[in-house]
Amino acid sequence: MTHQLKDGSQVLQVGMLARVEGEGGMHIEIKDGVVESVKLNIFEPPRFYEAFLRGRKYTEPPDITARICGICPVAYQSASTEAIEAIAGAVTTPEIQAMRRLLYCGEWIESHSLHIFMLHAPDFLGYDSVIEMAADYGPVVEMALRLKKAGNDLMELVGGRAIHPVNVKVGGFYRMPTKAQMLALRPALERGLEEAFETVKLVSTFDFPDMEQPYEYVALRHPDYYAIERGTVVSTSGVTFPVSEFPKHIKEFHVEHSNALHAKFDDTMYMVGPLARYTLNFHQLSDRCKEAALAAGLGETCRNQFKSIIVRAVELAYAFEEALRIIDGWKDGAAPSVPVGPAKGEGMGASEAPRGIIFHRYVTDENGIIEDAQIVPPTSQNQPSIELDLKTAAQKWVDMDDHALTHLCEHAIRNYDPCISCATHFLDLRIKRS
Amino acid sequence: MPDAPLPKLAVWKFSSCDGCQLSLLNCEDELLSIVGAVHIAYFPEATRAVVEGPYDISLVEGSVTTPEDAERIHEIRAESKLVVTIGACATAGGIQALRNWGDIEQYRSIVYAHPEYLSTLATSTAIGDHINVDFELRGCPIDKYQLIEVLASHLQGRRPRIPTYSVCVECKRKGNICVPVANGTPCLGPVTQAGCGALCPSFARGCYGCFGPQDSPNAPALSDQLIELGMTNDDVIRVYRTFNAEADAFRAESNRLQALPGPSKQGAAK
Numbered sequence: 001m002t003h004q005l006k007d008g009s010q011v012l013q014v015g016m017l018a019r020v021e022g023e024g025g026m027h028i029e030i031k032d033g034v035v036e037s038v039k040l041n042i043f044e045p046p047r048f049y050e051a052f053l054r055g056r057k058y059t060e061p062p063d064i065t066a067r068i069c070g071i072c073p074v075a076y077q078s079a080s081t082e083a084i085e086a087i088a089g090a091v092t093t094p095e096i097q098a099m100r101r102l103l104y105c106g107e108w109i110e111s112h113s114l115h116i117f118m119l120h121a122p123d124f125l126g127y128d129s130v131i132e133m134a135a136d137y138g139p140v141v142e143m144a145l146r147l148k149k150a151g152n153d154l155m156e157l158v159g160g161r162a163i164h165p166v167n168v169k170v171g172g173f174y175r176m177p178t179k180a181q182m183l184a185l186r187p188a189l190e191r192g193l194e195e196a197f198e199t200v201k202l203v204s205t206f207d208f209p210d211m212e213q214p215y216e217y218v219a220l221r222h223p224d225y226y227a228i229e230r231g232t233v234v235s236t237s238g239v240t241f242p243v244s245e246f247p248k249h250i251k252e253f254h255v256e257h258s259n260a261l262h263a264k265f266d267d268t269m270y271m272v273g274p275l276a277r278y279t280l281n282f283h284q285l286s287d288r289c290k291e292a293a294l295a296a297g298l299g300e301t302c303r304n305q306f307k308s309i310i311v312r313a314v315e316l317a318y319a320f321e322e323a324l325r326i327i328d329g330w331k332d333g334a335a336p337s338v339p340v341g342p343a344k345g346e347g348m349g350a351s352e353a354p355r356g357i358i359f360h361r362y363v364t365d366e367n368g369i370i371e372d373a374q375i376v377p378p379t380s381q382n383q384p385s386i387e388l389d390l391k392t393a394a395q396k397w398v399d400m401d402d403h404a405l406t407h408l409c410e411h412a413i414r415n416y417d418p419c420i421s422c423a424t425h426f427l428d429l430r431i432k433r434s
Numbered sequence: 435m436p437d438a439p440l441p442k443l444a445v446w447k448f449s450s451c452d453g454c455q456l457s458l459l460n461c462e463d464e465l466l467s468i469v470g471a472v473h474i475a476y477f478p479e480a481t482r483a484v485v486e487g488p489y490d491i492s493l494v495e496g497s498v499t500t501p502e503d504a505e506r507i508h509e510i511r512a513e514s515k516l517v518v519t520i521g522a523c524a525t526a527g528g529i530q531a532l533r534n535w536g537d538i539e540q541y542r543s544i545v546y547a548h549p550e551y552l553s554t555l556a557t558s559t560a561i562g563d564h565i566n567v568d569f570e571l572r573g574c575p576i577d578k579y580q581l582i583e584v585l586a587s588h589l590q591g592r593r594p595r596i597p598t599y600s601v602c603v604e605c606k607r608k609g610n611i612c613v614p615v616a617n618g619t620p621c622l623g624p625v626t627q628a629g630c631g632a633l634c635p636s637f638a639r640g641c642y643g644c645f646g647p648q649d650s651p652n653a654p655a656l657s658d659q660l661i662e663l664g665m666t667n668d669d670v671i672r673v674y675r676t677f678n679a680e681a682d683a684f685r686a687e688s689n690r691l692q693a694l695p696g697p698s699k700q701g702a703a704k
Contacts (some may be wrong), residue, residue: 018482021452045449045499046554051541052532057672063642067529067677070453070575118459118480129481131469141466149462160633162460163453163575164644167637174639410482419452 018410019119019129021071022420026409027257028394035398038391040383040413042258044420050373058084058342058368059170065360065375066164069419071114074107074159075353076375077168078229079360082349084170086244087364088340095334096172101229102326103158103165104351108228108319109151109192110162111354112312115417116199117144120309123411124206140202143195147316150185150192154323157181172337182327189324196317197292203309204296209408211393212303215385217276218265220352226284226318227277228352234280239266243350246359252376260380260420269384272356273416274311275302289318305389305415312354312417342368353378355417379418386416441490441589444476446510448496448503449530449558453575454521455479455495461578468582471589487513491588493581494567497523497558499530504555504564511565518584519561522574526646527680529574531558534680560680569594574644574677577629597628598649601641604632613640620660622673625651625683646678653687667691 025041049068056064061080066073078100085092117140118130127133134141152162157177159165167173220231220243233249234240241249252261264270279301282290293314294300302311344366350359356378363372393412397405445455459480461468475485492514498504511517519525527534533541538556561567571584580596587594597603601623605612613619613635621640623632627648634641647653653674660670674688 018478019480021479023447045503046542047449047499047530047558048533048541048544049529051544052529052536054544057669060672060676064529064676067451067453067574070451070456073453114456114459122482128483129474129477131474131481132483134466134469145462145465148460152460152462160637161575161630163456166634166639166642169639174634174637 019122019414020418020420021069022418024418024420026390026413028390028409030394030398033398035391035395038387038394039257040387040390042260042383042420044259046259050375053362053370053373056370058087058340058362058364058370061360061362061370061373062168062170063164063166066168068375068377070163071111071419072107072353072355073164074104074155074168075351075358076360077165078104078351079349079358080362081168081170082230082243082351083347083360083362084349084364085340086347086349087345087362088343088347090171090338090340092172092338093334095176096337097229098326098330099158099173099176101225102323103155103168104229105319105323105326106151106154106158106162108354109316109323110148110155111151111417112316112319113144113147113151115354116203116309116312116316117141117147119417120312120414121203121206123407123414124203124309143198146188147192147195147199150188150320153185153188157185169337171340172335174336176332176334176336179327179330179332182330186324186327189320189327193317193320193324196313196320197288200292200296200310200313200317203313206309208304208306209393209397209411210304211306211389211396213305213385213389213392214303215388216265216268216270217279218270218272218357218381219276219280220350220357221281222284225322226281228319228322230349230351233350233357235265235270236276236279243359244348246348246350246376247361247374250359250376250381252380258383260383261376262383263376263381264384269388270381271385272378272381274308274315274354274356275305276356277352278302278311278314285314285318286321289314289321292317305412308415308417342366355379355419356382377419379416379420382416382418386413386418389415440471440473442475442485442488443472443585444487444489444492444510444514445474445479446476446492446494446496447479448494448507448524448561449499450496450521450523450528452479452495454524454573455493457520457576457578457581458493461582464582468585472585489514491516491518491585494519494524494561495521497527497530497560498564499555499558500553501555502553507561507564516568516588517561517565518569518571519567520571520576520581522572522644522646522677523558524561525570525572525681526678527558527560529677529679531680532675533558535675558680571596572627572645573629577631580629599628600624600648600651601626601628601630601632601635601645604628604630605635608632608636610635613638614659614663618663620663620665620669620673622656625653625656642673642676643684644677646681647683651683653683654690657687657691667694667696
């Protein structure tokens with residue numbers, strides 16, 4: 001929508017940014033062809049999780065913090081269990097870690113296929129939604145739904161349900177699924193793996209605006225695998241530290257136009273998410289994933305956020321590979337959990353949510369009652385880079401007509417798969433020209 | 435093809451996690467049939483297209499926590515023939531209703547460095563506290579098959595068949611072992627509405643009440659049992675004060691326990 005103001009300045013406005021999780025807006029001011037300011041406005045109402053977690057019991061964060069996000073509850077459950085276990089000094093078994101990774105693979109598959117096909121692909125193919133897309137791309141949409149369902153089915157098997165799983169607890173799980181139950185999912189996962197590689201090929205044929213950004217990338221790194229459920233923090237500038245030092249390096253701050261806190265990494269802006277993981281941990285992908293990525297036109301690093309759709313497709317394939325690997329190696333009989341009692345102290349945990357690093361910190365008293373809680377979700381951390389992407393894109397394509405530029409800017413935001421429900425624990429899109 | 439236009443469906447979000455509206459997109463096997471039976475007129479999580487009201491069916495997710503939202507819900511009611519609230523936030527205020535027992539000024543300052551930037555109400559309230567709601571679908575999250583039943587029943591011109599009995603009924607039907615009786619595991623099943631398929635007891639854990647109170651709960655009697663199973667008074671207060679803390683029966687019981695003599699760290703009763 002375009003408004004011509006009396007003073008000659010111009011405002012483009014989209015009342016509600018669509019195909020993102022949560023509510024946010026954007027404000028861009030252009031004067032004499034120069035983009036002067038860009039703001040990502042997040043007006044999703046605050047829900048105050050960190051406040052009401054105070055006084056709750058140490059066993060509750062996996063169930064409570066899952067409710068921050070219906071799309072990535074496992075990210076919250078993984079980071080919170082790890083933080084609480086750190087307080088008690090509890091060490092989980094390799095089987096518990098494998099099962100957490102399997103559950104998390106389900107979430108990556110569900111979330112990535114949702115974003116690739118339902119939220120992001122319509123931008124590239126020129127549709128308002130996957131529903132209109134289905135009329136012209138019937139078999140692709142059917143494949144998308146099968147991929148997403150495979151992820152949800154995996155989450156239901158391991159977690160009990162796909163949204164807010166019930167089987168996760170501090171120390172592990174209430175009950176382990178059996179090998180026989182897992183093998184029943186194998187045919188769908190094998191088909192999903194092949195269709196994920198088809199997805200990599202398909203999305204590589206899209207047209208990508210040419211825009212590379214020199215951001216500091218921050219991701220977790222696991223000693224043995226492409227990090228998902230845990231790891232140490234690594235960055236493109238070479239800084240490496242354990243999750244327990246996260247607060248020393250990552251500082252949150254509050255800006256007026258957002259109900260989500262912004263963050264800086266060692267006083268510089270940074271980015272988390274698929275591009276960061278891919279660039280930092282490419283060497284840990286399987287040979288088949290690496291080949292598919294290179295054949296799709298990616299390098300071993302990726303700095304064009306519009307190409308995040310290809311990176312997500314590669315990670316989608318990787319998550320299927322990992323799920324199959326874990327299932328094939330599974331032996332029944334492992335204890336579902338280790339005991340974790342109440343303990344006084346401070347504990348931290350982090351995992352790679354589909355959108356990037358999520359960090360949790362808890363302080364408990366001797367009865368295991370939470371005295372302080374801090375949750376740093378990925379979209380909060382990415383707000384400054386989303387804003388700089390908007391500024392760069394708006395400047396680079398400032399000669400486009402308002403309608404096309406507005407759409408391009410929306411696309412630049414959706415590149416991040418922003419989860420605004422997470423970040424506040426919304427988007428009103430405005431471009432003002434004068 | 436039918437000659438009559440398809441009923442217009444709108445999906446609205448208030449304060450929530452997006453999980454209940456995601457349940458609609460999670461109907462992978464049914465989604466293409468659903469979009470063949472209704473016209474998705476407003477659903478920002480899924481589409482940029484916006485069709486003006488009025489709407490035949492409005493699904494409302496989330497609770498009212500800002501002055502703007504307290505007005506917006508009336509506009510939605512005025513534009514909608516049928517309003518269906520989906521999930522614990524919309525039907526009972528959600529987990530964010532825990533602020534209703536706290537001090538909102540303190541809450542703002544715990545999370546935000548500049549509380550003056552925020553526009554928020556001191557309470558999180560259910561949609562039904564603000565407007566007439568035609569049907570409330572429970573759950574944190576809702577069950578997608580119950581959502582399909584609500585949509586299908588409306589298209590067929592009948593009441594939805596959504597049970598209001600307890601989780602215990604589902605457990606017995608499923609042949610589950612009763613977790614409190616057999617294992618001494620505290621369970622809210624007897625006071626909680628069915629709909630999840632007795633999920634938690636099927637995973638050897640006690641129900642934690644995410645579908646809210648069943649139609650005739652006896653919460654005080656259950657609290658006695660929970661305490662007998664080893665929970666403290668504060669533990670029991672906390673289990674009622676989670677995702678459906680402001681549902682009548684759960685609120686009444688947590689406040690009753692709060693008012694009992696003895697030490698408590700769970701703040702004051704309302």
